[in-house]
Amino acid sequence: MLEKRSADLHSEEKVEGKHEKHGKESFSQQYRCGPLLGSGGFGSVFSGQRLSDGLQVAIKQICSDRVQQWARLPGELGPVPMEIALLQRLNEAGGHGGVIRMLDWFEVEGRGFLLVMERPPQSQDLFDFITERGALPERLALRFFRQLVETLRFVHAHGVVHRDMKDENVVVDTRTLEVKIIDFGSGALLKDAAYDEFEGTRVYSPPEWVQNRTYRAVPLTVWSLGVLLFDMVCGDIPFERDQEIVEATPFFTRRVSKECQALVRWCLSLRPEDRPSLEDILSHPWMDGGEEEEEEEEERGSLPSSSL
Ligand code: ADP
Ligand code: MG
Numbered sequence: 001m002l003e004k005r006s007a008d009l010h011s012e013e014k015v016e017g018k019h020e021k022h023g024k025e026s027f028s029q030q031y032r033c034g035p036l037l038g039s040g041g042f043g044s045v046f047s048g049q050r051l052s053d054g055l056q057v058a059i060k061q062i063c064s065d066r067v068q069q070w071a072r073l074p075g076e077l078g079p080v081p082m083e084i085a086l087l088q089r090l091n092e093a094g095g096h097g098g099v100i101r102m103l104d105w106f107e108v109e110g111r112g113f114l115l116v117m118e119r120p121p122q123s124q125d126l127f128d129f130i131t132e133r134g135a136l137p138e139r140l141a142l143r144f145f146r147q148l149v150e151t152l153r154f155v156h157a158h159g160v161v162h163r164d165m166k167d168e169n170v171v172v173d174t175r176t177l178e179v180k181i182i183d184f185g186s187g188a189l190l191k192d193a194a195y196d197e198f199e200g201t202r203v204y205s206p207p208e209w210v211q212n213r214t215y216r217a218v219p220l221t222v223w224s225l226g227v228l229l230f231d232m233v234c235g236d237i238p239f240e241r242d243q244e245i246v247e248a249t250p251f252f253t254r255r256v257s258k259e260c261q262a263l264v265r266w267c268l269s270l271r272p273e274d275r276p277s278l279e280d281i282l283s284h285p286w287m288d289g290g291e292e293e294e295e296e297e298e299e300r301g302s303l304p305s306s307s308l
Helices: 002-011 082-094 128-134 138-157 207-212 217-236 242-247 258-267 278-282 285-302
Strands: 032-039 043-050 056-063 102-108 114-117 123-125 170-173 180-182
Touching: 032 056, 043 102, 043 114, 043 123, 082 114, 102 138, 123 128, 128 170, 128 207, 138 170, 138 217, 138 285, 207 217, 207 242, 207 285, 217 258, 258 278, 258 285
Parallel strands: none
Antiparallel strands: 032 043, 043 056, 056 114, 102 114, 123 170, 170 180
């Protein structure tokens, strides 16, 4: 089944996209498609390789009939999925180490789009990472969380809101412990006004969406970060049912430091206006922890062993 799907890509007789129009090579001349990496709401993602230099890539097949939001790109005749437009925008802003880089995209006539992204060599999504290892030590959770919050500041600063922050949409480079945000398929252009549509994940969505079908970008993002931080330190998400979301009272199933609990609870404030901003999160006392510990460790490491 998996092979058949990737074989389909090769046997595509006519791959039409921007490259065809500009007379460049088509998808199948430039990339080789490998096994399935994962599939979710918008299509399937395969691992692959760029033929010119062997670069490891991920190839996302986006089916047109599942795309909720479309956008226009300058120089393109037809609309493209919002996901492509948002990644393009972030690339044009210079990119960020914490956002997966889009390398290329193609339109496949009558079927949809192919999005080619970078793929860290030894990567695992954060859902699988947590499933394999269970709850993360707070220091590691902090390391991931800080990167994610800083990356989201960049994303927001360039006019994009992700709207589907969750463990499955974060890729961990297991060698460097760097994390990258993937899957802008539920994202939108950032605006100050309230949104009244949402295609993200219910169990990560805030009470104002569940109750009133409306939300603003930053409080939505911060709520989902609260769910994600809880998930990292407890090994599972805090709420499953709508009723639990609107009660907004997480129950910690593991020993978690007071500071960390306080930050989770602040992000999961019932009223959106009571939640921290991304900057508030970064200056929360729990966020200092890792650096201090690292410094302490360095100091300890530099002492002669006899004094330890
Ligand atoms: P969907 O919109 O269907 O949820 P995603 O873009 O989230 O699709 O990709 C589905 C899964 O594929 C992810 O959860 C992840 O496991 C894997 N994946 C996607 N992009 C990459 C990538 N660039 N590098 C490594 N794994 C990826
Ligand atoms: Mg996804």
